[in-house]
Amino acid sequence: MLQLADGGTVFLDELADIPLPVQVKLLRVLEHNEVLPVGGNQPQPLNIRILSATHRDLSKCVAEGTFRHDLYYRLNVFQIHLPPLRERKDDIPLLAEQFLRRFAPQALPLAQTTVDYLKSLPWFGNVRELQNALEHAAIVARDQAISPEHFPPALAPSSENASGSALASSLRAWIAERIQKSAPEAPSNLYADLLREIEAVLFEDIIRRVEGNRWVAAQWLGLNRATVRKKLALYNLADIDRSHDEEDA
Numbered sequence: 001m002l003q004l005a006d007g008g009t010v011f012l013d014e015l016a017d018i019p020l021p022v023q024v025k026l027l028r029v030l031e032h033n034e035v036l037p038v039g040g041n042q043p044q045p046l047n048i049r050i051l052s053a054t055h056r057d058l059s060k061c062v063a064e065g066t067f068r069h070d071l072y073y074r075l076n077v078f079q080i081h082l083p084p085l086r087e088r089k090d091d092i093p094l095l096a097e098q099f100l101r102r103f104a105p106q107a108l109p110l111a112q113t114t115v116d117y118l119k120s121l122p123w124f125g126n127v128r129e130l131q132n133a134l135e136h137a138a139i140v141a142r143d144q145a146i147s148p149e150h151f152p153p154a155l156a157p158s159s160e161n162a163s164g165s166a167l168a169s170s171l172r173a174w175i176a177e178r179i180q181k182s183a184p185e186a187p188s189n190l191y192a193d194l195l196r197e198i199e200a201v202l203f204e205d206i207i208r209r210v211e212g213n214r215w216v217a218a219q220w221l222g223l224n225r226a227t228v229r230k231k232l233a234l235y236n237l238a239d240i241d242r243s244h245d246e247e248d249a
Helices: 020-032 058-064 069-075 091-103 112-120 126-141 159-182 190-209 214-221 225-234
Strands: 009-012 049-052
Touching: 020 069, 058 069, 091 112, 091 126, 159 190, 190 214, 190 225, 214 225
Parallel strands: 009 049
Antiparallel strands: none
């Protein structure tokens, strides 16, 4: 099949899922710029450009032995990190318009309430999930304006699940940002750094809500007051109003 792309470009999707025996053959093609046709005994020259994509961490696959390190370095000439759709919500209206122009142009333009709804979803299936959801909504809407209720029920999580998804999405965005900033080196101290950021916000918000009362804050947090005092000092929050703290009574 690679012969058909001679002089052109081949796109390899889900690169990490290629079996090891096939990886060996692909490496040979890239190293020698030739391919041996099935049933043939003479290799034929090949001039192709390779583009590849994967949702997995290829460097981790190399470490685990499921992806050849020589093929990894042969393919990894230029790398583009594309964040998941939930981390680039501004792309959603543009993608939705593009998809709808193909199979439901009568549904355009989308109402702002529908756009806001689409932006609120986690889209764990990324662009493919968005496309399928829009096609489903267009069918249900029957040539009418598409509204949030026209989308699959699975895309309408409960408020509890939605808040959990939002938190998970924020954490994933933070992780992706840290990994990108540390590139090409591997990130370090992710756990400690994340813990500091989360704790600082948590303790500041709680201590302000209880108007500086360390005893109530300890109850809300499920910690003892000594731990609360240490954390407040650590994050420079010790000066928040303590007029309601029983220690100052």
